[in-house]
Amino acid sequence: SLGHDDVRRLIKAKGLKTIPAIMQELEWKTSCGCAKCRPALNYYLVCDWPDQYADDYQSRFINERVHANIQKDGTYSVVPRMWGGVTSAGELRAIADVVDKFGIPTVKVTGGQRIDMLGIRKEDLPAVWADLGKAGFVSGHAYAKGLRTVKTCVGSDWCRFGTQDSTGLGIRIEKFMWGSWTPAKVKMAVSGCPRNCAEATCKDVGVVCVDSGYEIHFAGAAGLDIKGTEVLGLVKTEDEALEVIVALVQMYREQARYLERIYKWAKRVGAAEIKKQILDDVEKRRAYFERFVFSQKFAQVDPWSERVSGKDKHEFRPLASVGFAEAAE
Template identity: 55%
Template sequence: QGQSKAMSMPDDMEVCGCNGVCKGTIVKAIQEHGLFSVDEVKKHTKAASSCGSCAGLVEQILINTVGGAADVKPKSEKAICGCSDLNHGQVRKAIREHHLTSIPAAMAFMDWRTPNGCATCRPALNYYLISTWPGEAKDDPQSRFINERAHANIQKDGTYSVIPRMWGGVTNAAELRRIADVADKYQVPMVKVTGGQRIDLLGIRKEDLPGVWKDLDMPSGHAYGKSIRTVKTCVGSEFCRFGTQNSTQMGIDLEHALFNMWSPHKVKLAVSGCPRNCAESGIKDVGIIGVDSGWELYIGGNGGIKTEAGEFFVKVKSAEDVMEYSLAFLQLYREEAFYLERTVHYMQRVGMDHIKKAVLDDAERRKALHQRLLFSLSFEQDPWQEQLSKPQLKKEFDRIAVKQLENA
């Protein structure tokens, strides 16, 4: 079905909405540059290089164009990039079994072809190292994407989006006043409420980011990272007449517990206080729904272009159980998923039975997974506060400010 769709598409039909790439541009690049993989198409056209939801269609266009020569192996079999013949699983295994704790050591041990790697393998290696050896492997900022280096989300005009964290979507008058003052002081062009129940300040210049963080005096919302994003909540039993559980407090507790969690891809949670599901828990990586007798947990939901409903995982009785089971699943995902693999795709690859066996059927392993995540998070700091407290980390922003003053 995918191949017939790709074949019937006209050349001027858009394939990648994120980057405005049509089918004809992709076909032309494949033919002119001799491309045989989706990764090569990404580099030459930017198609499928942002949200990735069109990668399947790009793959089918590739197959239609070059036939059997197309390199369309599943990610579990593909080399991590052109710098190595090893796939993601083999790289993770080597890092774990040989106690590799730095990018140079990992590249040397695994005979990397390119001494310094590339923009594809370095972020993956960095994540595998810090998630495998927390407290030992040092995060390498230069191996992160621009959003994670700047700790804000770059926009089409080169300015940035800043989303401060609001635990469980709850705020207060003092925070709202500070946000308003920041919007005035830095002449923020747009202030917008996000789908994750947070406030987004759009159009901030890079050199203004440290000042914005300082004046907000709020934690990072991590809206820019392959990390925990938000825990969306409904009002729940505290105010709603239909609420069966205190979903707001559960969401706040989960978000505090997961704060600063880096992951293979972005992770979103939601907690609904009753089966009416006002927080849209069914399309989150971890969705929690309160019922009279406890909580139902769903995993692997995704609200992207190809919406995926979360699968029922387990029913538990207490808030403590919600915390333990949710964090154990997320740690399993952190340890086993490939870099840039969402929870739904990880689940499709390893199977729900594998996940249930690790988290539900083995209480000892579940508790160990839970504790390993807590241990890993114990080393993390709020990136905004860290940037402000360490002068050497502010140089990137200060240098731009100085340059602008010189050119003024």
């Protein structure tokens, strides 16, 4: 039977651009696939053919279908994006107004420097998003196999020890990369000095700012597995840091298996090979970067505003109440 790597290779080699085409050409054993293979195939097609493949709504799990995280009681949580963890009085007032208007029972600050509103009814999601959108918010993709957060410290703007503008770089990275789909969730951080207040050394991708530039880290973990990052290398400018990070993530997007976190992918392919392709081979790095930029033309669309405009509106309709006539005695 074919593994993930074989399927990814054959999708490109044979120019397969739909799930049915893959299943027919590769002689799939089940006619419509299953809950494991369909999300994987959908991701591979989104990654490989960003300008040609239409994302298959039915091949996504519930959280990615409704762009919110389902909770144990069947309600949902909503996390708007806060670039680099920075907010304002106006944004906070808008969130407070939404909480009051919809009677949202719990509001919590997250570990990724954002605000989570929990206990929202499914049918209220589009209206909640509409009000948040008026305040300038977009989806934080807290539910996605994609870029989640770019955590930052205050850096050289405020801190006595900050060596670089870590907040500014974090915001720049997040605004450049939001909306991108990846094999598994991606969390990033930028710390303004080696004291590492943003905890960059346990993230999928991290930056530790130093006097001489930007130390790029990758392949950390702080969940079921605990693992410090590996150092990819040191670059001198923000532009170089952005290019290296984007190229690294694009290499991961193109080569990893669905649901494989960066640290597991890096262990499988080898840190030396990643460094060779991303740091040593400038042409290859630039090619990865440019492919990511191209894919963002199609990915960087706010899913909340789309659904406020009516996309997938059937998903948010409450179930009809069905009454039963009383039986005659």
